[in-house]
Amino acid sequence: MNTSWRSASLVATAAAVLVLTTACGQETSSVGSQSVGATAAAGGFDSSGTGTGTGAGAGNGYGADGQQGSADAPKPAGQLAVSANAELGKVVTDSAGMTLYRFDADTAEPPKSNCDGGCATAWPPVPVDDATAGAGLDKALLGEVTRSDGTKQLTIGGWPAYRYAKDTQAGETSGQGVNGKWFALAPDGKKASLASLPGLSVGKTELGDVVVDKNGMTVYRFSKDEAWPKSISACTGSCLEKWPAVAPVAENDVKGIVKKGLMPFTRPDGVKQMSIGCWPIYTFSGDKKPGDVNGQGIGGTWFAVSPDGKPIGAPK
Structure with a gap:
């Protein structure tokens, strides 16, 4: 039995070496x-x-260089929708078709935003005001969090939602992966992924x-x-x-x-x-x-x- 096993092992080893030589040797x-x-x-x-x-994420650390002034009044979200993105799958967008994002430095349980000042200028928080769930979204996953300035921010699956200042047209996802901390929101509040x-x-x-x-x-x-x-x-x-x-x-x-x-x-x-x-x-x-x-x-x-x-x- 021992001799047979050893012979079989040597044959298998020789075969493996032959395969690698054929695959890589030439x-x-x-x-x-x-x-x-x-x-x-x-x-x-x-x-x-x-x-x-010149990938996103360089410069001021927020991913939107030179945008550290006072933030404009936040735009209402309106009816949220689920859009199909060729690279990311399903992502949440606002009524204007702009992609919504989440920030890894935030928390969802309990909801808390840690993006203020220049960060909030580069990543405008989405106000909860008139936000409603459109097709493909579970309204039970929509919520709100009170920011440090007292304003109410939309949450999805507990995660505070943001837009990205460098997205200028509907469907853009230039904020995806910025600094390894910002990701488009999937309908369940998780990161849109591949x-x-x-x-x-x-x-x-x-x-x-x-x-x-x-x-x-x-x-x-x-x-x-x-x-x-x-x-x-x-x-x-x-x-x-x-x-x-x-x-x-x-x-x-x-x-x-x-x-x-x-x-x-x-x-x-x-x-x-x-x-x-x-x-x-x-x-x-x-x-x-x-x-x-x-x-x-x-x-x-x-x-x-x-x-x-x-x-x-x-x-x-």
């Missing part, structure tokens, strides 16, 4: 590879500190089609990494804070991307990371919402990943 990179150990310095991970893009997305799929950006994670965030490659069979990530320490490793994804949880070289591996620091085309993949902390590509080209070493697993715009 892959040639369009980026010059360097022999960088797992603990080598990851220079160029973000030399500017913030990236080269939970229905596969673990990895294809998203639309100014660079064209790119690989995105389950949250719709752009996926990147680092040219100082090494592909399989070494599978070494040169992004460690503070680099990994700016460029979080994409967690392993099941092969049946991907859509629209080439599956060659799609495999997980364990980094020397114990973190489990996904790879595409046998290269480790990451997201960028400077991307605040789906469609952002603020990490593109940083340090001349970070590039968004195309659906075929290649780095977009990398030097040949």
